[in-house]
Amino acid sequence: EIQTYSPRDRAVLRAAKQDYGAFFWEEIAYRKKFGYPPFAHIIRVMLFHTLEDRVIKAAQDLAYSIRVSIPAEKKDDYQILGPAPAVLPKLKNEYRWQVLLKGKNPDCLRQIVHAGVKMFCHGSCSSQVKISIEVNPLN
CATH class of the missing domain: 3.30.70.600 (Ribosomal protein S10)
Incomplete structure (x- = not known):
């Protein structure tokens, strides 16, 4: 069980499902779109x-x-x-x-x-x- 103030946060949802691959690809797309490392x-x-x-x-x-x-x-x-x-x-x-x-x-x-x-x-x-x-x- 995960305790959090943000139960709908995408990182929390992916961690609860142990879906680390999907989290990685979502995070890398977000970082590229908004110009965060490693894209900036x-x-x-x-x-x-x-x-x-x-x-x-x-x-x-x-x-x-x-x-x-x-x-x-x-x-x-x-x-x-x-x-x-x-x-x-x-x-x-x-x-x-x-x-x-x-x-x-x-x-x-x-x-x-x-x-x-x-x-x-x-x-x-x-x-x-x-x-x-x-x-x-x-x-």
Whole structure:
């Protein structure tokens, strides 16, 4: 028996039937359609602070910094997701927000995120905000 808050979720339904092959093919089709790995790449920048309003403002500023770091001729090749609360929005007395950048060229993604984070770090909102950067996060 499976206990879940999402009994109609396709992953839960396939797992209950032990139909892993069907789950794989559904998941791979979904990932291709919406541009998720392995068909594209994602870089997630996670921001942490003990004050929620500070981390929200920082995440907004970071998203802006990343957005303006995308070359004009490549705007359609990249998608910014967020800022948004992390899956676990508060952990160890710190609020957690994230900004994701999605695109097909991993080298360009890294350059854009590097430029955006650098710009963000020169701004006042970055003070005492911790960040972590993850390439193709698993969750």
